[in-house]
Amino acid sequence: MNTQNGKFQIISGEYYSQDPKPFLYKRLIKINTSTGEAWVLNSKVGKNGELRTWLPLENSER
Secondary structure, three states, X not given: XXXXXXXXXXXXXXXXXXXXXXXXXXXXXXXXXXXXXXXXXXEEEEOOEEEEEEEEOOOOOO
């Protein structure tokens, strides 16, 4: 297994919802500095507690 130091960066992102009264959301974003792929950390509370999952962000340039 080949691991490269510095391959991923974690940044904080903020955005407003599209609701009539906008709400400011803050999320952690993980970026692969080699490929440009990015993921957002999603948090969901269930019956067994909080579950955190990295969800891929899609590239809107098509």
